[in-house]
Amino acid sequence: MVLYWNLRRSKPGLSPSSPHPEIKDQWHDGRIPQRSNLRRLKVYTRPLARLIEQLQHLPGIGPKSAQRLALHILKRPEMEVQALAQALLDAKKQVGVCSECFHLSAEPVCEICRAPNRDSHIVCVVADSKDVIAIEKTREYPGLYHVLGGLISPMDGIGPEQLHISPLIKRVSQKKIQEVILAISPSIEGDTTTLYIGQLLKPFTKVTRIAFGLPMGGDLEYADEVTLARALEGRRELD
Numbered sequence: 001m002v003l004y005w006n007l008r009r010s011k012p013g014l015s016p017s018s019p020h021p022e023i024k025d026q027w028h029d030g031r032i033p034q035r036s037n038l039r040r041l042k043v044y045t046r047p048l049a050r051l052i053e054q055l056q057h058l059p060g061i062g063p064k065s066a067q068r069l070a071l072h073i074l075k076r077p078e079m080e081v082q083a084l085a086q087a088l089l090d091a092k093k094q095v096g097v098c099s100e101c102f103h104l105s106a107e108p109v110c111e112i113c114r115a116p117n118r119d120s121h122i123v124c125v126v127a128d129s130k131d132v133i134a135i136e137k138t139r140e141y142p143g144l145y146h147v148l149g150g151l152i153s154p155m156d157g158i159g160p161e162q163l164h165i166s167p168l169i170k171r172v173s174q175k176k177i178q179e180v181i182l183a184i185s186p187s188i189e190g191d192t193t194t195l196y197i198g199q200l201l202k203p204f205t206k207v208t209r210i211a212f213g214l215p216m217g218g219d220l221e222y223a224d225e226v227t228l229a230r231a232l233e234g235r236r237e238l239d
């Protein structure tokens with residue numbers, strides 16, 4: 001009924017009362033509208049509509065991608081779809097956070113914290129687990145991590161107490177940490193968080209912040225002033 005009223009209001013040519021009340025989406029002369037204002041999901045059978053709706057909740061997935069993924073899933077063998085559904089449930093049930101560094105882990109203490117070859121005197125502080133994954137992919141960093149779980153953002157009601165800052169201070173003050181590297185992206189929230197943690201940690205250890213500069217292949221001419229200023233600030237002597 002809602003659908004019918006919407007159509008009538010947006011198209012003045014529609015009859016106020018349909019000659020066939022059971023057929024809701026038609027013009028007064030019985031024609032079906034060419035360019036339908038029907039809600040998108042009405043064109044899908046119900047279970048397919050539900051799948052598309054759920055997929056649309058995923059980040060970066062719009063209506064078209066959700067439809068493409070859903071239709072692809074329907075074409076796959078049932079065993080494959082079962083495995084996908086099981087993997088989703090298992091990951092959700094089994095993956096928690098490491099009690100030491102708060103990185104995602106299926107064990108109480110994560111693989112990085114347990115690895116005997118990591119340098120336990122250096123801790124790299126990041127906002128999110130995806131930053132740990134990004135740094136690990138460089139294969140350049142030998143130390144441990146500490147995941148904050150977000151950034152200080154008073155506008156969004158996120159204060160230091162909502163983040164894993166207290167455990168970080170405790171960890172650094174109690175263990176022999178020689179350096180804490182703050183690897184937090186430059187932004188208002190990032191800079192606030194960096195400044196706040198830096199002040200708290202300075203009494204216990206050396207605190208550094210990663211340098212920010214130009215991307216590989218980037219052109220000086222096209223870099224914005226803040227990026228260029230940061231790149232100059234983070235300069236270092238040639239080896």
Ligand SMILES: [Zn+2]
Pocket residue numbers: 098099100101102103109110111112113114
């Ligand atoms: Zn860990």
